[in-house]
Amino acid sequence: MVDVQKLEDIQEKLAKQIILSQLDVSKIKRVAGFDVVFFGTQAVCAAIVFDAQTGEAIEKKYSVGTAPMPYIPGFLAFREGPLIIQAYYDLENEPDVLLIDGHGIAHQKKCGLATYVGLELSKPTIGVGQNLLIGDIRDDKIFFGNELRGCVVKTRDFARPVFVS
Numbered sequence: 001m002v003d004v005q006k007l008e009d010i011q012e013k014l015a016k017q018i019i020l021s022q023l024d025v026s027k028i029k030r031v032a033g034f035d036v037v038f039f040g041t042q043a044v045c046a047a048i049v050f051d052a053q054t055g056e057a058i059e060k061k062y063s064v065g066t067a068p069m070p071y072i073p074g075f076l077a078f079r080e081g082p083l084i085i086q087a088y089y090d091l092e093n094e095p096d097v098l099l100i101d102g103h104g105i106a107h108q109k110k111c112g113l114a115t116y117v118g119l120e121l122s123k124p125t126i127g128v129g130q131n132l133l134i135g136d137i138r139d140d141k142i143f144f145g146n147e148l149r150g151c152v153v154k155t156r157d158f159a160r161p162v163f164v165s
Contacts, residue, residue, distance in 0.1 A: 007075050011111035014119050018110060023097060023124055028052045032095035034087060034117075036080040041067045045083040049093045063087040074109075076102055077116030084117050096124070103129040106142050106150035106165035114165070129163040 032049045042064065049059040063086045069079050080102065088098070102113030104127030114127025127150075135144040142150040142163060150165030 002069050002072060002075075004072065004075070007072075007078055008109065011075075011077070011109040011116075014116060015105075015110040017119055018105065018115060020105070021124075025052075028096045030058065030093055030095045031097050031099060032088070032091065033099040033101075034084045035101040036083050038067060043067050043080070043083050045080070045087040047084075047087040047091060049091060049095050052096070059091060059093045061087055061090050063090060074107070077111065077113045080113055081116045081120065084113075085120055088117075088121055098123050098125040100125055100127050101130075103127045103133050103163065104150070104165035106133055106135065106144070106163055108134050108144075110149075112165070127165045129165070130160075132163050 029052055030049050031052050032047055034045060034047050036043055036045045045063045047061045048057055050057050063083060065083050065086065067079055068082055071079060084100065098117065100114035100117055104112050104114035104125060106112065106129060112127055114125045118125030135142045135149055137152055140152045141148055142152065142165065150163055152161045153164050154161040
């Protein structure tokens with residue numbers, strides 16, 4: 001059985017370690033993207049590293065594993081995070097920034113999947129969520145209370161937006 005209180009305590013502890021800063025885009029050479037898909041309890045994590053200037057794929061990797069815990073809303077970091085971290089360590093080309101298919105600070109505890117992975121790897125990380133998890137949208141910005149937690153990004157007309165934090 002999963003101890004949800006223990007996971008919440010970990011999220012609160014990690015949230016205190018967050019460093020929010022602007023990235024100097026001119027210094028970013030490589031970006032890696034990660035996503036995890038499940039087949040029952042089996043999971044595949046795909047990773048791609050690409051050149052930030054040309055957009056060219058430099059490396060593609062994947063890792064296969066067993067889900068460390070069942071899906072529990074708000075705790076995706078503990079289900080997918082270890083798989084992403086393993087795929088990261090398998091990379092031969094170290095990225096400067098990570099893109100994660102999951103929320104960062106646009107999360108109840110400020111500790112979504114992207115936050116968790118970024119803190120565990122000590123890497124700048126951007127979370128890209130498919131659905132709004134918390135907060136209100138004002139002028140394409142995500143607020144939780146009065147705190148800015150992310151932005152809504154729509155890449156083209158008629159596309160569904162993504163939620164970036």
